[in-house]
Amino acid sequence: MKLIYFLAFIFLFSCSETVEDRCFAGLKEKLTFYQEKKPFTVDQILENKPDYLEIIHLKKYRSFKQDSIESIHRYESDEVQEERWKAHQKEYKVFKDYFSDQFSFSQKQQVGNKLYALGTNNLGFWLLAIENNKASAYFLGLSFSHYYINTIQQKPIINGGFLELEGSLVKIVKVPGLPGYDDYSVIRDGNLFRINLKDLIQDTDHDGYNDIFEKSFGLNPESNDTDGDGISDFDDLNPMFISSKNKFTELYELLMPQYGDTEGNLNKMHYTFTVFENDCDYFHQVSTDYRVLFIPENDNKKTYYVKMTDVTSDTISKIKKDKNNPDQYYISKSGSSYERDYSAEYKNGKWELEMIGGIDI
DSSP states (O other): OOHHHHHHHHHHHHHHHOHHHHHHETTTTTOOOOOOOOOHHHHHHHHHOTEEEEEEEEESSOOHHHHHTTTTTTSOHHHHHHHHHHHHHHTTTHHHHHHEEHHHEEEEETTEEEEEEEEEETEEEEEEEETTTEEEEEEEEOOOTTTEEESSSSOOSSSEEEEEEEEEEEEEEOTTTTTEEEEEEEEEEEEEEEEEHHHHHOOTTTTSSOHHHHHHHHHOOOOOOTTOSSSTTTTTSSSSSSOOHHHHHHHHHHHSSSOOOSSGGGGTTTTTTEEEEEOOHHHOOOOSSSEEEEEEEGGGSSHHHHHHSSSOOEOOOOOOEEEEEEEEEEEEEEEETEOOOEEEEEEEEEEEEEEEEEEOO
8 A cells, every 4th residue: 555655646746847847848849839719618707607697688788889980979970089088087087087098997987986997908807996085996807808798888887786797708819910918708698797896895815805816826815924025915916926037937028928018007006017928937037127927827716707818918938948059048038919929048147039030920
């Protein structure tokens, strides 16, 4: 029996991945790029929806087609569109003052002393609230890859202690010839998405992020310091992993996206994250000027939300070694409309990067 346990331990140990496996590609292994996620069916969405979400199939509703056509205003003159935009900016000025450019705003509603609006960013949908000069954002956990919220809501979005949003179940359609542009195709019209506000605002660890957000992206909702580095998740630019310094971490930092002309201080943009799908320990240890999150490469280790939602915009590959030069490496980065291949050589304590290939789609 002891021999069986020993052999089982050896097998598990031999099958577990090392830092070498997670960070370095084999000599014959192709560096991987961005891959589109397969859309869910209606049955898959309904079967796997979060417990706090109620989906009611409406008999009378504003269709996806009607809402998407009427919200575009495609036949208006430039002057009319400009006036419409100015009116929108004026209406939502208070939200922009509190949240800067972290969201697109819609559906403003006053309830007592609290002002609400629906916010949307690269992570998904949020309920925004301002009360007594304090602003909060609550993540809905509704995938924009599969949930379409009507631009024109026929009823107030806050109703009797619930958030209620009319919309459709959809799938993302990639438009040929327009990389980075996503369109939608409806797969079920006429839905009311309903969430109890008590469930939505629940923040067990009192760190400023609601439990739904933390569970959606792999943070610990019961600890306000997921990585244990002494910085609260709300203030930590890399809340999932402790930042460190080594040469391969520095290589990943050189390849990360640059946000030079962003309005406002990125350190203060608590709800704006760049998300990478990568298991490399060196990548996880980066120090950044903006907030980053990491999701696992293996679907079995992903949360339901990131498994069904495409929240990554840029990809940085594993590192490939040069078999003839121990200081020479190869690495690639890509986005929805480009790929770049680099040769990286470590000389005199710093990296020298040279672009050796790539395409613009």
